[in-house]
Amino acid sequence: MKAIGTIDRPYAHDPQKQDPMPTAVNELPRSATTDFTTTGAADARQNRTHAMQLIPEAMARAQMRDRLREADAERRATRLVAARRMQRRAERASMRARRALAMAVMN
Secondary structure, eight states: OOOOOOSSSOSOOSGGGSOOOOOOTTOOTTOSOOOOOOHHHHHHHHHHHHHHHHHHHHHHHHHHHHHHHHHHHHHHHHHHHHHHHHHHHHHHHHHHHHHHHHHHHHO
């Protein structure tokens, strides 16, 4: 059977109705596939996929750690600002008390 068509638009979409692909003369049958045990490769692939599945979890953990560090730094900065504000207020109260004492001594 001679099917007319292109790779993008095959004449027949059913694989059984299409012509088989021609093989090269120098290509031996079943030469592309070699029979060997791939248990080590399968284990490595399994470990890799498991590790790749854990990547988002590790990234989320790192992101949460960064957010906690930023929140802690922000809390410390807020406390520092409040402490400086209270210190200035205490200094102003101390100066008012000195002035009041000086006025009382002068009179």
